[in-house]
Amino acid sequence: MSENQTGNQPETAGESGRGIGTDEWVAQHEQRLNQASGPFAALGQRWLQLPRGIQWLVPLTIALLIPFLTSNDYILRIGVNLGLFLMLVVGLNLTVGYAGLLDLGFVAFYGFGAYMYAFVASPQFGIHWPTWLAIPMVIAVTALFGLALGTPSRRLSGDYLAIATLFFGQMFLVLAVSSDAVQFPWMQEPVDVTGGANGITNVDPFSFFGFTFSSMTSYYFLLLGLIVIGVFATLRIHNSRHGLAWRAMGEDALAAQHMTIPPVRMKLLAFTVGAAVAGLAGSVFASVQLGVFPSTFKLPLLIMLYAALILGGLGSVPGLVIGAIIMVVLPEVLRFPDYSNWLFFIVLIVAVVTTLKSWKIITAVFVSTLAVGFAANGIFLALGVPYLTTPEWTEGPLAPILGAWVFMPEDRLLYGNIAFVLLVVAIAWMTTRTRRTRLIALPFVLWLAVFTWEVRLLLEPSVTRQLLIGALLIVLMAARPQGLFGKPRVEVL
Amino acid sequence: MTEPALSLRGVTKRFGGLTSLDNFSLDVEPAEIVSVIGPNGAGKTTLFNVVTGVYTPDEGRVFLHGEDVTGLPPEKVARQGIARTFQNVRLFLNLTVRENIKAAMFGRTRASLLGSIVGSPLARREEVEKEEQVREALEFFGTRLQGYRLDQPAYSLSYANRRRLEIARAMATGASVLLLDEPAAGMNPAETKEIAQIIRRLRDDRGYTIVVIEHDMHVVEGISDRVIALDHGVQIAAGSFDEVATSPAVIEAYLGKGAAVTK
Numbered sequence: 001m002s003e004n005q006t007g008n009q010p011e012t013a014g015e016s017g018r019g020i021g022t023d024e025w026v027a028q029h030e031q032r033l034n035q036a037s038g039p040f041a042a043l044g045q046r047w048l049q050l051p052r053g054i055q056w057l058v059p060l061t062i063a064l065l066i067p068f069l070t071s072n073d074y075i076l077r078i079g080v081n082l083g084l085f086l087m088l089v090v091g092l093n094l095t096v097g098y099a100g101l102l103d104l105g106f107v108a109f110y111g112f113g114a115y116m117y118a119f120v121a122s123p124q125f126g127i128h129w130p131t132w133l134a135i136p137m138v139i140a141v142t143a144l145f146g147l148a149l150g151t152p153s154r155r156l157s158g159d160y161l162a163i164a165t166l167f168f169g170q171m172f173l174v175l176a177v178s179s180d181a182v183q184f185p186w187m188q189e190p191v192d193v194t195g196g197a198n199g200i201t202n203v204d205p206f207s208f209f210g211f212t213f214s215s216m217t218s219y220y221f222l223l224l225g226l227i228v229i230g231v232f233a234t235l236r237i238h239n240s241r242h243g244l245a246w247r248a249m250g251e252d253a254l255a256a257q258h259m260t261i262p263p264v265r266m267k268l269l270a271f272t273v274g275a276a277v278a279g280l281a282g283s284v285f286a287s288v289q290l291g292v293f294p295s296t297f298k299l300p301l302l303i304m305l306y307a308a309l310i311l312g313g314l315g316s317v318p319g320l321v322i323g324a325i326i327m328v329v330l331p332e333v334l335r336f337p338d339y340s341n342w343l344f345f346i347v348l349i350v351a352v353v354t355t356l357k358s359w360k361i362i363t364a365v366f367v368s369t370l371a372v373g374f375a376a377n378g379i380f381l382a383l384g385v386p387y388l389t390t391p392e393w394t395e396g397p398l399a400p401i402l403g404a405w406v407f408m409p410e411d412r413l414l415y416g417n418i419a420f421v422l423l424v425v426a427i428a429w430m431t432t433r434t435r436r437t438r439l440i441a442l443p444f445v446l447w448l449a450v451f452t453w454e455v456r457l458l459l460e461p462s463v464t465r466q467l468l469i470g471a472l473l474i475v476l477m478a479a480r481p482q483g484l485f486g487k488p489r490v491e492v493l
Numbered sequence: 494m495t496e497p498a499l500s501l502r503g504v505t506k507r508f509g510g511l512t513s514l515d516n517f518s519l520d521v522e523p524a525e526i527v528s529v530i531g532p533n534g535a536g537k538t539t540l541f542n543v544v545t546g547v548y549t550p551d552e553g554r555v556f557l558h559g560e561d562v563t564g565l566p567p568e569k570v571a572r573q574g575i576a577r578t579f580q581n582v583r584l585f586l587n588l589t590v591r592e593n594i595k596a597a598m599f600g601r602t603r604a605s606l607l608g609s610i611v612g613s614p615l616a617r618r619e620e621v622e623k624e625e626q627v628r629e630a631l632e633f634f635g636t637r638l639q640g641y642r643l644d645q646p647a648y649s650l651s652y653a654n655r656r657r658l659e660i661a662r663a664m665a666t667g668a669s670v671l672l673l674d675e676p677a678a679g680m681n682p683a684e685t686k687e688i689a690q691i692i693r694r695l696r697d698d699r700g701y702t703i704v705v706i707e708h709d710m711h712v713v714e715g716i717s718d719r720v721i722a723l724d725h726g727v728q729i730a731a732g733s734f735d736e737v738a739t740s741p742a743v744i745e746a747y748l749g750k751g752a753a754v755t756k
Contacts, residue, residue, distance in 0.1 A: 244595050251586060260571040
């Protein structure tokens, strides 16, 4: 009798009803919320319906075509940087995204790999190993280094592990900078091991059986190949025995241990594999640069790596690719004032469009923002504020429209600073108001933002670059806290 | 006489001055259902933690099918064949139902990391086996964890389904002994009835040896071959449900001194 009862309990979901209130409807609540958001949703839907193979083929084809479309070394250089960055993100994803180990010493593995390659393939010690021998050695040694640095994870977790690994990362940096005169007890003279702050130069480029990687293009394709392998491997790991074990551990280490998953072994494996990938990336880096310099391996790189991971969505494979692209390409694009100007307006418009969701309101907001601009222009003129018509303002793609709309006072610093303060106050004030009030205030705030941007912020390209990246990240994270491609997660308490 | 599936010999566990388990011995026969009852703080969960390797006992040994598993870490104990559920359900909440169960099969599979990446024959064969195991483990619970729910994250499940999934996950480890820590806690009467049936079927259909900690006396009465009552780490009564339920020591432990007399 027991069999019958358990099998045929009244089930609300399933065959018959899939309406409001049933189990299934409730369970899929989150998906529906995510689906129908904003006018860009239709495009995203169509993309998601494509088979996964094609989804990956599109970016791959674009990446393959780039070297044929341009011979510009600068663009290929960005491609190579992106490639190296992506390799690091792929490695870090194993430790952080899957196993949930907060490893803040990760960049040390990258540096370690780079120095190791430089040791065996540069005039520093007069050793010039062939590449086919040097690379496996570097990977193996860096993996061992990762194993050694992973040992604190046997006992530490969470914040404590983060502090311990951060210490190791910084220690590596200090050692790299200060080991230019190491006194070994069995030697007369101090030995220059790492070249100190100047690093090691004249590192050999990669060379396999007579083919030397001399051009940026060759490295570009090498890295593209490595990344295809890396991404493919990550996709395979995701649902594999080890991938699931890591993800389970990241969720609840104690429960995972009770479900036959050995925590220490899996943690060390994550550290080791991550380090091996970083070591490989490091040796490529050393040979692209033809040199190694300690300043590369400082904290900002680590922060960028984490930003890319989190932005893309922890543990999501397409996410880490997109995250890396944003974090590498964006700062380069923003070196050009015109592009950063474009980006500013695109971010602003996209932010408004995606948050407001209804075309009617969006149009109303944009029209009133324009009106506010012309009105402000009129007020400034009426008050007799001296203004500029300098060439730097009238040039650029948006000049014809903006010139008549944004007022450009002669004293850009003064008005810009005032506007900046007002803007910050206005945004802070808005967050405490109801949606209705916010909507009414929005055109004024938007205009104020544009005014501040044009009058003041464009004067400081290096600052605006950082500011814009920061703003973009904030907007993205506010819109999608789980990252661009991450699934919504719940925290385990 | 057959060898007991699970056997504790004089197990003692102290936390500082508090003796949580005091010279405790227990033999559980294969395919037997033993319930452990007792007031809060009696040492029931400590008992589970000692058996599964969370704590190493200060004295005494734990045997599984005659093999000494005392002092092994939890993952090794689980591989030897003891799986558990938790008092406060501890699923991998952001993993799907399917993934939760597959993750628990780590110890039964052999594929290497590299093998999984390149798709070695072993890895591929194991993947097929795992799918089969998922189906088998979930079939046990009827349609509740099947269909669209397979690929839902565990956090989207109802409380009762989470408890069911936790049992399914424990089954997936390949264990022969299940330790269930308050499987009916927080469930409504219908669900409680169902969980009691599930526990009985785990034994009848699948031959599991089961130790249950439970506060719901209807469940205890319905499923137990034997009931053990604990208080202050000491076994105060053992036997059939009726024997234990009427034992003066048990009534005293629950209701205080004198309660047994006035009754």
